[in-house]
Amino acid sequence: MTLFIDDRRIDCDFKEKIRELSGQNVALCMQCGTCTASCPMSADTEVVPRKLMQLIQLGLREEVLEAPLAWVCASCHTCMARCPRGIDITRVMEAVRQLGLRENVDHVNLSALPAEQLRDLPQIAFVSCFRKLTA
């Protein structure tokens, strides 16, 4: 993906908001890509964890919030456990998710699921999914 960086689109407040919500200093990221290599969900997304960290460093709010990554993140904490810079990337993902959810948009559609599956799913699947993906 070609990224055009235009200083009119750089949102410093956004960087600060991510820091405030996650408690993490994203500027520490040195773009090694360990998070991407560890992420069970990065295989099918164009914006992988490393790229998302870079987009946040650049303050490109729109690109960050439009990337599907935070909505497929399973909160497995592997990126966080392995980050050589000690960044809790899972918290950064949650901050991105929260900023998206606070726009009052849901990211799961239960009516698309077959009734049989809804009957068999464990309660913790619903609770965790609603907590992560609904406003």
Next chain:
Amino acid sequence: MKIAYYPGCTLKTRAKNLEDAALAALRVLGIAAVELPRWNCCGAVYSLTDDDLIHQVAPVRDLIRVKEQGAETVMTLCSMCYNTLARANRLMREDEEKRHTLNTFMDEEPDYHGEVEVHHLLTLLRDRIGWKTLAAKVRRPLTGLKVAPYYGCTLVRPRPVSIDPRPDQPTILDDFLRALGAEPVDYPARIECCGAYNILSEPDAAHRASANVLASAERHGAELVITSCPLCEYNLGTCQNQVLPHGEGLRPLPTLYFSQLLALALGVGNEELGLELSPASSLKLVAERISPIHQA
């Protein structure tokens, strides 16, 4: 030994087999697990943003319920409940400002400072009973059974709440399996994610993650995968027919809760294991590979 028990929402219905087998095994081991007279859902996932304190209220209330019972330890069976309660407990111990806010918000409750110890059944077995004592109580040794211990995410991450001192190379489930006489299988995906709640929102992505776990276990010779989380068990076991096409040459692999294997080894009757809630391949494995109780 008397211990407060927090079941969590799934263990009363969809994961009744996780609970039934564990409680039967605890009776054999002489541990009185007393269910909290009142409890609420812990929230299943720990809140990760600094300004989102409202989602800490549910797990902290559960910990207050434990304290009210005069118990020092609370046991969970579900990995997600364990993770959420243990992290909320650490928050109340370590973050003075948030503790104050939460205690002030819940002014109808007694103040809580993280006094309770949160345990998973596996850490109780290791720390309070010991693998040797457990091994001595086995009546139905699982000799020769090759079992893949599946840790997943919430038992071992993040490090401060890991049930094993080496979260990147945990051995607690392996030690548990050895105590039961089984042969633990070493395989790379043991601490990788099954896809978790993506099963609702991105089922294909979840199936791919689960296929990776099952394929890894199978390649290393596993006959059975054991889990301790109802969501992992659903993704790897219940949904296996949808998962198999995502892994090349992947064959059906039985799954059971660790508590079911524990109860089996301790000689608990099959009728108390909730096997009817487990995948058909697991029932077949129990019938074919686990010998009947040796009558002394």
